[in-house]
Amino acid sequence: MRDVAVIGMGMTKWGELWEKSLRTIFVETALLALDDAGVNRIDSMYVGSMSSGVFVGQEHIASMLADYLGQNPIPSTRVETACASGGLALRLGWMEVASGISDVVLVGGVEKMTDVSGYEATYALSTAADQEYEGYHGITFPGLYALIARAHMEKYGTTREQLAMVAVKNHHNGSMNPLAQFPFKITVEAVLNSVMVADPLRILDCSPITDGAAAAIICPVEMAKEMGKPVIKIIGTGHATDSIALSSRKDITWLEATYQAAKQAYAMADKKPHDIDIIEVHDCFTIAEICVLEALGIVEKGKGGVAAEEGITSLEGKIPVNTSGGLKAKGHPVGATGVAQVVEIVKQLRGEAGDRQIKEARTGMTQNMGGSGGSTVVHIFERE
Amino acid sequence: MRDVAVIGMGMTKWGELWEKSLRTIFVETALLALDDAGVNRIDSMYVGSMSSGVFVGQEHIASMLADYLGQNPIPSTRVETACASGGLALRLGWMEVASGISDVVLVGGVEKMTDVSGYEATYALSTAADQEYEGYHGITFPGLYALIARAHMEKYGTTREQLAMVAVKNHHNGSMNPLAQFPFKITVEAVLNSVMVADPLRILDCSPITDGAAAAIICPVEMAKEMGKPVIKIIGTGHATDSIALSSRKDITWLEATYQAAKQAYAMADKKPHDIDIIEVHDCFTIAEICVLEALGIVEKGKGGVAAEEGITSLEGKIPVNTSGGLKAKGHPVGATGVAQVVEIVKQLRGEAGDRQIKEARTGMTQNMGGSGGSTVVHIFERE
Numbered sequence: 001m002r003d004v005a006v007i008g009m010g011m012t013k014w015g016e017l018w019e020k021s022l023r024t025i026f027v028e029t030a031l032l033a034l035d036d037a038g039v040n041r042i043d044s045m046y047v048g049s050m051s052s053g054v055f056v057g058q059e060h061i062a063s064m065l066a067d068y069l070g071q072n073p074i075p076s077t078r079v080e081t082a083c084a085s086g087g088l089a090l091r092l093g094w095m096e097v098a099s100g101i102s103d104v105v106l107v108g109g110v111e112k113m114t115d116v117s118g119y120e121a122t123y124a125l126s127t128a129a130d131q132e133y134e135g136y137h138g139i140t141f142p143g144l145y146a147l148i149a150r151a152h153m154e155k156y157g158t159t160r161e162q163l164a165m166v167a168v169k170n171h172h173n174g175s176m177n178p179l180a181q182f183p184f185k186i187t188v189e190a191v192l193n194s195v196m197v198a199d200p201l202r203i204l205d206c207s208p209i210t211d212g213a214a215a216a217i218i219c220p221v222e223m224a225k226e227m228g229k230p231v232i233k234i235i236g237t238g239h240a241t242d243s244i245a246l247s248s249r250k251d252i253t254w255l256e257a258t259y260q261a262a263k264q265a266y267a268m269a270d271k272k273p274h275d276i277d278i279i280e281v282h283d284c285f286t287i288a289e290i291c292v293l294e295a296l297g298i299v300e301k302g303k304g305g306v307a308a309e310e311g312i313t314s315l316e317g318k319i320p321v322n323t324s325g326g327l328k329a330k331g332h333p334v335g336a337t338g339v340a341q342v343v344e345i346v347k348q349l350r351g352e353a354g355d356r357q358i359k360e361a362r363t364g365m366t367q368n369m370g371g372s373g374g375s376t377v378v379h380i381f382e383r384e
Numbered sequence: 385m386r387d388v389a390v391i392g393m394g395m396t397k398w399g400e401l402w403e404k405s406l407r408t409i410f411v412e413t414a415l416l417a418l419d420d421a422g423v424n425r426i427d428s429m430y431v432g433s434m435s436s437g438v439f440v441g442q443e444h445i446a447s448m449l450a451d452y453l454g455q456n457p458i459p460s461t462r463v464e465t466a467c468a469s470g471g472l473a474l475r476l477g478w479m480e481v482a483s484g485i486s487d488v489v490l491v492g493g494v495e496k497m498t499d500v501s502g503y504e505a506t507y508a509l510s511t512a513a514d515q516e517y518e519g520y521h522g523i524t525f526p527g528l529y530a531l532i533a534r535a536h537m538e539k540y541g542t543t544r545e546q547l548a549m550v551a552v553k554n555h556h557n558g559s560m561n562p563l564a565q566f567p568f569k570i571t572v573e574a575v576l577n578s579v580m581v582a583d584p585l586r587i588l589d590c591s592p593i594t595d596g597a598a599a600a601i602i603c604p605v606e607m608a609k610e611m612g613k614p615v616i617k618i619i620g621t622g623h624a625t626d627s628i629a630l631s632s633r634k635d636i637t638w639l640e641a642t643y644q645a646a647k648q649a650y651a652m653a654d655k656k657p658h659d660i661d662i663i664e665v666h667d668c669f670t671i672a673e674i675c676v677l678e679a680l681g682i683v684e685k686g687k688g689g690v691a692a693e694e695g696i697t698s699l700e701g702k703i704p705v706n707t708s709g710g711l712k713a714k715g716h717p718v719g720a721t722g723v724a725q726v727v728e729i730v731k732q733l734r735g736e737a738g739d740r741q742i743k744e745a746r747t748g749m750t751q752n753m754g755g756s757g758g759s760t761v762v763h764i765f766e767r768e
Contacts, residue, residue, distance in 0.1 A: 075623035099483030239459035
């Protein structure tokens with residue numbers, strides 16, 4: 001197995017991009033990544049997209065996007081594991097390069113979510129839950145995460161204010177990310193007074209509906225060095241599954257797939273949680289960030305809320321989390337999110353993160369999660 | 385890279401399975417494959433499904449199916465490239481085993497297509513075409529393949545009867561396959577007098593709407609030998625893309641992605657077309673089989689129709705094609721088709737194909753195609 005490096009990345013401004021189609025958003029983003037890497041030919045590509053079929057009536061996008069990127073007839077593969085599709089695309093791209101099958105691979109993610117109504121988007125997202133045991137009975141994702149939040153509050157004493165502090169921190173970070181959908185600060189009071197969605201979660205606890213794409217170019221480390229590129233190595237990868245229905249889990253406050261994926265990635269990278277300098281995690285709802293940090297071993301079980309309150313995860317804290325603004329402020333075009341996490345980590349490790357740059361960041365991690373935790377992909381990166 | 389063998393396969397009866405859900409169909413099939421391989425734990429799985437989101441409102445099936453198969457928390461990945469999703473699942477499984485990342489991998493495909501109306505199924509399938517340049521203007525797959533058929537007839541003199549002979553051959557083969565959806569013979573007259581769908585294609589030129597799944601278990605050849613299993617080696621793999629819209633192609637009678645994918649697979653296997661003993665090809669419409677055989681180099685350009693007429697591709701012919709009954713008689717649950725092709729080749733190479741067994745078959749090939757040829761995956765297998 002060869003060592004693999006990320007040598008290019010691209011992301012365009014996220015938001016409600018009504019004037020652009022899925023293919024346009026993806027190709028613009030992929031071209032930025034190719035430019036950044038300094039290559040114009042790729043051997044293969046992987047695209048993460050959760051539900052292009054339901055959102056825009058278009059499956060078969062791997063071939064379509066390879067063609068519109070001018071790369072046909074290369075192999076091009078779409079992968080899906082709900083909101084973790086982007087992270088999974090990176091994992092498969094890594095596998096293809098590490099194994100020696102290909103040298104230069106594009107890894108991308110895309111979702112076009114605002115061509116349908118909010119009601120239809122909520123339905124499309126609900127296809128990541130267990131339709132027969134959850135969806136058909138009327139529950140959607142805010143409701144599922146509200147159950148998790150309520151259980152966490154009961155079990156560990158997590159407060160309503162601590163949930164709000166996660167959103168406040170991520171919007172603070174996102175206010176320095178010009179590509180974010182909502183690049184502005186919010187206050188705890190604003191969160192507490194925002195519209196109720198599913199008790200205890202309010203609208204400012206929820207990540208938004210977003211159009212967007214992200215892309216990265218990977219190749220063997222040796223090739224990256226020959227090209228004179230900054231070498232951001234992929235030193236760990238993990239992928240694990242869990243039941244996609246909450247009702248099948250022993251403890252809904254514990255994200256077992258995240259724990260398992262992280263265990264694999266830590267072992268491969270030979271790292272412990274305290275070795276990680278920065279993390280991008282899947283904060284689709286404020287409670288998600290809290291549970292994820294516990295499952296990753298970054299904080300003790302039950303202490304995710306306290307971590308936000310004490311500022312441990314802020315830009316100035318011991319372990320900055322979601323320096324990009326996270327899904328909350330940056331936006332959450334579901335299939336693209338996992339790759340956008342990679343974009344942020346690469347920017348930080350290269351020292352190109354502008355006002356939100358973390359000094360001396362050398363080791364970064366991404367955690368990308370599907371549904372209410374039914375799948376998780378974790379990667380660890382290191383600057384040489 | 386390690387040599388990889390198929391050590392198990394499973395398939396249940398295909399058809400309109402209204403009493404079973406997607407997860408039930410898949411799990412029953414996967415259990416057959418595990419039994420056949422003699423294993424009960426797998427390291428990872430890949431599932432091909434074209435549009436579980438549009439057909440049954442369920443994405444995130446990779447995790448759901450791993451869980452219902454009792455294999456959670458293993459990594460489980462859904463891949464999609466329209467009707468070639470099953471073939472692509474095998475390719476990625478092969479990559480994972482060949483690279484040494486995993487030892488025992490389950491490769492499956494599934495589609496539940498009859499829970500919606502015929503109109504809705506036609507819409508779901510149309511998401512494999514270019515929605516913005518084809519679908520929105522009203523054309524669906526029978527129409528796209530009718531354009532190809534008409535062009536082939538004009539350019540090469542292919543006759544209406546030759547198209548019918550492809551369906552007659554495949555139904556003849558399928559009449560000996562008890563798992564086929566339509567295991568009965570038809571005549572040329574029946575095809576020519578069947579209901580018109582899109583001129584010149586009639587209903588008996590078209591593969592049906594089907595519920596079904598298929599699964600295979602793969603592992604390193606060395607491990608297969610230690611287990612005392614018959615060794616069916618994967619000696620070649622290829623994957624290529626083309627524009628998914630017919631309007632972007634120079635010649636709509638030529639399947640460039642099939643040509644490119646086959647070129648890769650032949651090179652890796654060090655085989656020529658005449659070295660192949662049996663082939664399963666993607667006969668979603670009769671004209672498709674004709675064009676595919678030309679692109680694979682099995683017959684000369686323009687001679688695909690003549691091959692059916694002369695019996696070259698029959699069970700007794702020089703190169704039997706679609707001994708299983710093909711998509712036409714066996715059925716076409718789109719995401720499962722590519723894996724079912726593997727099931728048939730493994731049966732034939734093991735000598736377990738019953739009345740339709742080809743004597744002395746040692747080298748087999750599968751060709752699985754997405755949309756109107758926008759993606760193709762080809763594999764070559766050999767019995768040790």
